[in-house]
Amino acid sequence: MRHVVTGEAVALELSSVSVITRGASLLLDLVIYWTAMVLAFVALGLTGATLEISEAAAAALSLATVIGFLVVVPVAVETLSRGRSVGKLAFGIRVVRDDGGGVRFRHCLIRGLAGFAEIYLTLGLLPLLIGVFTERGKRLGDVMAGTYAIRARHPKVRPVLLPVPPATAAWAELADIGRIPDELAAGASRLLSTVQAAGSTVDRSALTAVSDRLAGEVIRYVAPAPPATSSVEFLTAVMAERRNREYRRLARQQQRAEKLHQRLHRLPYR
Template sequence: MRTVITGEAVQLELPAASVVVRGTSLLIDLALYVLIYIGIQLLFGYYSGQILQTMDPAMYAAFSLSTLVLCFVILPIVIETLSRGRSLGRLIMGVRIVRDDGGTVRMRHALIRGLVGFPEIFITLGVLPLFCGMLNARGKRLGDMAAGTYGILVRQPKVRPMMLPVPQHLTSWTQIADLGRIPDRLALRLSRLLRRMETTGRGDNIAVLHRTAEQLAEELRPHISPPPPPATSLEFLTAVMAERRNREYRRMRRQQDRTAELGRRLHTLPYS
């Protein structure tokens, strides 16, 4: 997960596509462009076979070069511009090209990527973008570096929400506990641990997970006030995360009710 700061100073977490995913989408796109190139050659030869036989070699070379540029430079630029960073390969692999600030790419970005990408990909046979992607934190190639873009994953696996209840003997404490000072990174680690305990917390892994729960509980206690009553580390973590979930749910429901009430009042006003 890569952090992006937009022009409005908003921090976004956009998952950068890996080199393998981007390479696969590139191969799919290249296969499509090759088929289009072969189709144009066959179509032109079918309708003007006699012309090709009498055509000057220099003119035929110019025609072949123009078709090559059309299929492997102009067509990718047009598709990327009109689809706003998508293509057939990226659509299949769930990838989109965006600016470094997370915004939508424009024609100039696609133009730079296309002009740099043709010699970068075809002259080096894909070796240069492979090494650039492996050395860059966001998997960028030279075209991305020149245009200020990178690829993100737009399809994420669905995460089943955890429905762990608050332990009964900690219910009264969670009603008065201050849980708003927990750092987001620590809360993410707690969520991952509880999800692991819920799914695979059995067998030989249970001892390791309990030790991890004790370590996270020690990190969490300075951010909680007042201190919890006597309980195991796992019960303490479960109570905190379950209460955070419940409070967030109640907050969203109140916001939804206010929005619905505002919409109802607006629709009852007479239109002028």
């Protein structure tokens, strides 16, 4: 998870993508572009044989086809889709600016021109080496354009339906639960969902190790300290009480919205 500070001084939590995922999406894009380029060359060959095009014109068309499919088309696709391509869409990633904003034509153009040199002239070795040693898995085009890839598609997390444990009910009702980071809350929810689904068949040693680690991170956002209990019960109490408070808050908002709706649609002087 990477923290990005926007121009409005707002901290965003954007998870960057690993070099392996980026390489797989790039490989899929290259297969598509090269397949389209080969088909275009076949069409040009058939057209040239029919129309008897000169060698100079055929060479110019061939060069334009290579530049078009390896530079122009990738730049156009990323610009129109705001940092997406077929490969990135398949792997659920998107290219954004370093401040978390959407990319524009100049970012995509720099990435496309640099990508042609670093990918094809070095056979993909330069992006691999730079991606391993940069903080967010950037390639040279990302460093020059000020961009990087984030994970735009996340797995759905089912809501935790476990109730607050009786031993911690009184504490949870009065505890001050701060804003738990989304990634940490998702990890705790996945753990409790596993406990809820697996029951007694879960590996207790692995469960205890993971729950202790998550509890040590969650406790920093909770005050006062919980009573003596297990880490699983502590996480269950925090997540269940967090869910209950959010439900009550949304219920109050809905009630206020319904009352306002009735007042606005009530006949005058009634």
